[in-house]
Amino acid sequence: MSAEVEETLKRIQTHKGVIGTIVVNAEGNTTLITSTKVDYAGLLHQLTMKARSTVRDLDPQNDLTFLRIRSKKHEIMVAPDKEYLLIVIQNPSE
Amino acid sequence: MPVVHKTGTVKSKQGSNTQSQKAPAAKPAKAASKKKDEEDGTEMGEGDEWMQGKTLIKPLDQLDLTEAELKEEFTRILTANNPHAPQNIVRYSFKERSYKPISSVDQLAVHFVLEGNLLHQDSDEARRQRAKQGLPEEKATVETAVAEKPETPAAGGEDAGDVEEGGGEERADSVESKAGKKEQKITNQFNFSERASQTLNNPLRERGCQTEPPPRANFSATANQWEIYDVYLEVLQKQEKNKEKAKAVPKKDDDKGKKKMMLVETQSDDITKVAKVAKIIERMVNQNTFDDIAQDFKYFEDASDEYREQEGTLLPLWKFQYDKAKRLSVTALCWNESYKDLFAVGLGSYDFTKQGRGMLVFYSLKNSTFPEYIYPTTSGILCLDIHKHLPYLVAVGFYDGCVAVYNLKEETLQPIYKSTAKSGKHTDPVWQVKWQKDDMDNNHNFFSVSSDGRVVSWTLVKNELVFTDIIKLSLAGAVSEGPEGVQLPIMACGTSFDFHKQIDYLFLVGTEEGKIHKCSKAYSSQFLETYNAHNMAVDAVKWNHFHTKVFISCSSDWTVKIWDHTIKTPMFTFDLNASVGDVAWSPYSSTVFAAVTTDGKVHTFDLSINKYEAICQQPVVAKKKTKLTHIEFNPVYPIIIVGDDRGYVTSLKLSPNLRKKPKEKKGQELPKGPEVEIAKMEKLLSLLREPENSNA
Numbered sequence: 001m002s003a004e005v006e007e008t009l010k011r012i013q014t015h016k017g018v019i020g021t022i023v024v025n026a027e028g029n030t031t032l033i034t035s036t037k038v039d040y041a042g043l044l045h046q047l048t049m050k051a052r053s054t055v056r057d058l059d060p061q062n063d064l065t066f067l068r069i070r071s072k073k074h075e076i077m078v079a080p081d082k083e084y085l086l087i088v089i090q091n092p093s094e
Numbered sequence: 095m096p097v098v099h100k101t102g103t104v105k106s107k108q109g110s111n112t113q114s115q116k117a118p119a120a121k122p123a124k125a126a127s128k129k130k131d132e133e134d135g136t137e138m139g140e141g142d143e144w145m146q147g148k149t150l151i152k153p154l155d156q157l158d159l160t161e162a163e164l165k166e167e168f169t170r171i172l173t174a175n176n177p178h179a180p181q182n183i184v185r186y187s188f189k190e191r192s193y194k195p196i197s198s199v200d201q202l203a204v205h206f207v208l209e210g211n212l213l214h215q216d217s218d219e220a221r222r223q224r225a226k227q228g229l230p231e232e233k234a235t236v237e238t239a240v241a242e243k244p245e246t247p248a249a250g251g252e253d254a255g256d257v258e259e260g261g262g263e264e265r266a267d268s269v270e271s272k273a274g275k276k277e278q279k280i281t282n283q284f285n286f287s288e289r290a291s292q293t294l295n296n297p298l299r300e301r302g303c304q305t306e307p308p309p310r311a312n313f314s315a316t317a318n319q320w321e322i323y324d325v326y327l328e329v330l331q332k333q334e335k336n337k338e339k340a341k342a343v344p345k346k347d348d349d350k351g352k353k354k355m356m357l358v359e360t361q362s363d364d365i366t367k368v369a370k371v372a373k374i375i376e377r378m379v380n381q382n383t384f385d386d387i388a389q390d391f392k393y394f395e396d397a398s399d400e401y402r403e404q405e406g407t408l409l410p411l412w413k414f415q416y417d418k419a420k421r422l423s424v425t426a427l428c429w430n431e432s433y434k435d436l437f438a439v440g441l442g443s444y445d446f447t448k449q450g451r452g453m454l455v456f457y458s459l460k461n462s463t464f465p466e467y468i469y470p471t472t473s474g475i476l477c478l479d480i481h482k483h484l485p486y487l488v489a490v491g492f493y494d495g496c497v498a499v500y501n502l503k504e505e506t507l508q509p510i511y512k513s514t515a516k517s518g519k520h521t522d523p524v525w526q527v528k529w530q531k532d533d534m535d536n537n538h539n540f541f542s543v544s545s546d547g548r549v550v551s552w553t554l555v556k557n558e559l560v561f562t563d564i565i566k567l568s569l570a571g572a573v574s575e576g577p578e579g580v581q582l583p584i585m586a587c588g589t590s591f592d593f594h595k596q597i598d599y600l601f602l603v604g605t606e607e608g609k610i611h612k613c614s615k616a617y618s619s620q621f622l623e624t625y626n627a628h629n630m631a632v633d634a635v636k637w638n639h640f641h642t643k644v645f646i647s648c649s650s651d652w653t654v655k656i657w658d659h660t661i662k663t664p665m666f667t668f669d670l671n672a673s674v675g676d677v678a679w680s681p682y683s684s685t686v687f688a689a690v691t692t693d694g695k696v697h698t699f700d701l702s703i704n705k706y707e708a709i710c711q712q713p714v715v716a717k718k719k720t721k722l723t724h725i726e727f728n729p730v731y732p733i734i735i736v737g738d739d740r741g742y743v744t745s746l747k748l749s750p751n752l753r754k755k756p757k758e759k760k761g762q763e764l765p766k767g768p769e770v771e772i773a774k775m776e777k778l779l780s781l782l783r784e785p786e787n788s789n790a
Contacts, residue, residue, distance in 0.1 A: 005369045008373060009368070012379055015380070017383060056320030056323075057318060057320060060323030079371040079372075080371070081370065084368050084371065085371075086372060088375050090379055
């Protein structure tokens with residue numbers, strides 16, 4: 001199981017255009033895999049919590065699947081889990 | 095002792111000054127008051143005497159005053175001033191070198207002085223005297239008596255001595271008695287000794303006890319609608335679990351359940367928890383990378399189709415490939431009915447000489463870089479089928495004649511069922527498998543056809559695959575002589591089959607000899623019909639989705655033929671200039687079908703538009719050497735997937751021209767579509783039979 005997951009993460013990292021990958025746990029500590037900036041973790045954690053809270057407030061049976069933030073330079077993709085947060089920064093135009 | 099008198103203002107008549115005999119002129123003030131006192135005191139007594147002998151004697155030096163002068167009142171003031179005190183004492187001041195009057199004169203007048211002879215008993219003198227006397231030290235009264243005695247020693251003399259002795263004896267006695275008493279008590283203000291007693295104070299000890307402080311933890315939480323919802327859900331689940339536990343009789347299950355729970359918990363470490371999320375992210379990343387393809391898939395419609403009435407195009411979309419499957423060729427393709435983006439690819443080899451391992455791979459359109467599920471197999475796969483209602487059950491037929499069933503929900507890579515030599519596996523490669531409806535016992539079952547000439551039905555009974563021979567394909571008329579003269583029918587090799595969509599028992603089998611047999615599940619020995627279809631092996635035979643009578647077949651003899659099963663000869667025949675690997679009807683139209691050939695082309699036909707030619711002939715693969723092996727239409731989306739012998743699967747989008755639905759009758763809805771399709775087909779067919787007026 002874990003080998004598969006590791007493989008998946010590896011694939012993501014080596015995917016075209018991906019700049020960095022971060023895994024954030026519930027408290028906001030990072031188990032970095034590859035990243036250029038660490039600031040992402042705390043800030044995105046809060047944002048994701050807010051987004052999730054919004055979604056669930058609107059309908060408690062609903063839940064946040066993922067969050068995309070597309071900026072001029074690149075795209076930040078956040079996929080929350082119960083305990084963890086997986087953040088991938090990709091440059092989609094490449 | 096001098097006594098100070100009170101001052102007072104006395105008015106006295108000067109006239110009656112006859113009583114001035116006693117009062118000397120020097121002390122008028124006191125004399126006056128004294129006089130009065132004496133006068134009051136001795137008024138009665140002395141007054142009488144005076145009254146008796148009163149003869150009014152005038153002193154010689156008395157002043158003679160007139161009456162007026164006599165009545166004159168003189169004020170006399172009593173003060174505390176000493177009349178004898180000088181009022182103007184002057185002292186020489188050396189500082190000022192002159193005589194200066196003293197500001198205040200001492201007004202003290204001493205009248206009487208008597209020196210006493212009392213000694214304090216504790217004073218040195220007293221002690222000395224006592225010691226002299228030889229008496230013990232005593233208190234003041236005794237001592238004073240004793241002290242007096244020595245002061246008048248001369249006067250006392252013998253009498254004093256006697257008296258003294260007597261007194262001394264008395265005194266001694268009294269002293270003794272008094273001493274006894276005195277030891278007990280004396281509290282006078284002169285000789286006060288403080289007596290105090292202290293109770294025994296218990297020593298103080300401090301005792302303390304400290305308990306461990308209760309553990310503290312900071313707690314903070316938010317109360318949201320969804321948090322409340324979550325808690326409710328949890329409670330519900332717990333209740334359900336409790337109910338289940340109450341119902342569950344054997345406790346062993348609980349233990350097993352607990353063990354399973356434990357196993358699950360121990361397995362899940364940091365990385366595995368990210369699994370699901372990682373998958374989502376991977377898809378997202380892929381979506382970004384292949385964004386344009388995704389957009390095309392959804393929205394692109396070839397506009398140029400408007401100008402080309404009779405032609406259509408195929409737009410290449412994703413290309414699916416798996417590294418480990420590069421040397422294998424795609425031998426089977428199947429879309430999943432429930433998950434419309436999921437399809438299965440069977441990998442193996444058609445080459446007789448190069449037989450090795452195989453693979454079962456599942457792809458999703460959402461992730462074109464990596465398969466969703468991978469199952470490696472020992473033998474090459476030749477066919478597969480996904481159950482229509484249970485999307486996790488996959489039946490697979492192998493080159494070595496085995497059939498297997500995989501359950502995608504299971505985490506193992508092994509099939510849940512596999513046929514073995516004992517359980518009636520085929521002796522030759524299995525060319526086609528197909529799921530059937532559940533039988534009467536609600537067991538799943540599927541059919542397989544193989545080169546060993548058997549059509550076998552496999553039933554999933556609990557843990558086993560139970561096989562039933564449905565029919566044996568025997569070559570009609572061909573009988574060979576067996577070793578002992580027994581006549582063995584030569585088996586034909588089945589290469590494909592297809593079940594009728596509506597009529598359950600009816601199915602078609604294509605053989606290697608080029609014949610197509612129409613069979614029934616009920617009759618195991620006889621065919622209902624045989625068609626001499628092709629010159630070479632029948633690679634695929636497929637019933638039309640709409641028209642119940644029509645089926646299509648393709649073969650390596652470069653032809654594709656369309657049949658009406660009631661007629662022995664084909665309706666349509668198409669020559670495609672290359673060996674046809676596979677053919678498939680479209681799910682949306684009864685007249686559209688596509689075929690793939692070994693020259694890498696996809697031929698799409700729409701009989702309602704063009705009866706003789708393909709409306710689209712498009713090479714799909716880059717290298718011309720790659721042979722296309724299979725094709726499948728997606729049931730929902732307008733895309734087709736094409737597999738080739740290099741292990742690639744290419745997805746293509748059908749242009750609008752290829753997807754034409756009959757526009758003839760307006761107001762016709764889709765459910766009625768089949769009928770229209772049927773009518774369409776019928777129209778075509780009838781043209782071949784005899785000219786008829788078409789029912790437009």
